[in-house]
Amino acid sequence: MKLPVSTEWVLHCASSLAQLDAGSSASTAQLAEYYDLPAAYLAKQLKALVKAGVLAATTGPRGGFRLARPAAEITLLQIVEAVDGASAPYECREIRRQGRGALPDEECRRTCVLAEKMADAHQAWRDSLTGVTLADILATLTPSAMARTRLRLTGTA
Amino acid sequence: MKLPVSTEWVLHCASSLAQLDAGSSASTAQLAEYYDLPAAYLAKQLKALVKAGVLAATTGPRGGFRLARPAAEITLLQIVEAVDGASAPYECREIRRQGRGALPDEECRRTCVLAEKMADAHQAWRDSLTGVTLADILATLTPSAMARTRLRLTGTA
Numbered sequence: 001m002k003l004p005v006s007t008e009w010v011l012h013c014a015s016s017l018a019q020l021d022a023g024s025s026a027s028t029a030q031l032a033e034y035y036d037l038p039a040a041y042l043a044k045q046l047k048a049l050v051k052a053g054v055l056a057a058t059t060g061p062r063g064g065f066r067l068a069r070p071a072a073e074i075t076l077l078q079i080v081e082a083v084d085g086a087s088a089p090y091e092c093r094e095i096r097r098q099g100r101g102a103l104p105d106e107e108c109r110r111t112c113v114l115a116e117k118m119a120d121a122h123q124a125w126r127d128s129l130t131g132v133t134l135a136d137i138l139a140t141l142t143p144s145a146m147a148r149t150r151l152r153l154t155g156t157a
Numbered sequence: 158m159k160l161p162v163s164t165e166w167v168l169h170c171a172s173s174l175a176q177l178d179a180g181s182s183a184s185t186a187q188l189a190e191y192y193d194l195p196a197a198y199l200a201k202q203l204k205a206l207v208k209a210g211v212l213a214a215t216t217g218p219r220g221g222f223r224l225a226r227p228a229a230e231i232t233l234l235q236i237v238e239a240v241d242g243a244s245a246p247y248e249c250r251e252i253r254r255q256g257r258g259a260l261p262d263e264e265c266r267r268t269c270v271l272a273e274k275m276a277d278a279h280q281a282w283r284d285s286l287t288g289v290t291l292a293d294i295l296a297t298l299t300p301s302a303m304a305r306t307r308l309r310l311t312g313t314a
Contacts, residue, residue: 001158001159001160001241001246002158002246002248003158003246003247003248005248005250007247007248007275008247008248008249008250008252008271009252011271011275012252012253012271015271016258033256033257034256034257034258035252035255035256035258036252036255036256036257037252037256076271076274076275076278080275084158089158089159089160089246090160090164090165091159091160091162091164091165092165093162093165095165095166095169095192095193095194096169098192098193099190099191099192099193099194100190100191100193100309100310101173101191101192101306101309101310107302113294113297114165114168114169114172114233114294117233117285117286117289117294118164118168118233118237118286120285121233121282121283121285121286122282123285124281124282124284124285125278125279125281125282125285126278127281128274128277128278128280128281128282129274129275129278132274137270137271137274140270145264149258152257152258153257153258
């Protein structure tokens with residue numbers, strides 16, 4: 001059970017963009033240099049964040065990315081699922097219905113209790129990440145750390 | 158983020174073995190026929206359950222697998238991690254330390270707050286699966302369903 005390596009990228013990029021002033025944005029190239037990441041692959045991930053409504057893309061010579069919504073309204077779950085999707089890690093292929101032990105249809109109307117417990121665990125994971133917003137992450141940073149982020153990312157503190 | 162397909166197999170096999178009478182066991186061939194699964198690949202998964210202390214292997218002509226411990230002492234987490242390992246899905250490669258935005262060492266003594274929140278979510282998933290034992294699963298089955306399992310799996314009700 002592995003999340004893509006780019007999960008770390010998007011969590012950090014979104015957190016950095018959350019530190020910019022309103023109206024400010026950062027380009028793919030700026031974000032790639034800031035974290036020393038491959039720009040082409042990062043661009044794909046940023047596009048996924050736009051599609052998920054986490055980031056907004058601005059066009060033009062000073063175009064780039066900014067948060068699409070206030071930091072307090074963007075959860076870590078939204079960022080993670082933007083690049084990995086929302087499908088559950090456990091796949092129930094209904095083996096209870098096959099082989100010598102196959103259960104009759106009438107006993108399979110309810111979800112298998114094992115699939116149910118696995119879904120509960122996935123929901124616990126999702127709830128945990130829903131409980132953390134980008135505003136919560138920013139609250140752990142000092143004003144000077146945020147000013148440094150702005151300066152190094154966009155050249156303006 | 159995907160669990161191996163065999164996760165469903167081991168959850169069901171362990172649940173079925175939990176329904177056998179004390180002293181009784183089922184072979185790889187019996188379990189493979191019961192669920193119509195490929196025996197060679199299933200054997201590998203059952204071996205992983207033995208290694209994890211979930212199942213015990215008995216040898217001899219009537220040899221096979223049985224629970225290594227009481228059903229109330231075997232959690233779904235132990236079964237799932239027996240085949241998928243216990244490593245967390247989120248991998249922190251410390252990108253905060255690289256590129257133009259690289260943080261100084263003294264600011265990286267604590268775990269990155271994003272890695273921390275991802276670890277919290279994984280722990281919530283683990284806690285959820287630790288909270289369910291094979292005894293809980295058996296409690297959802299009727300005595301006649303369990304007698305049928307025994308009959309079809311080992312030929313003795």
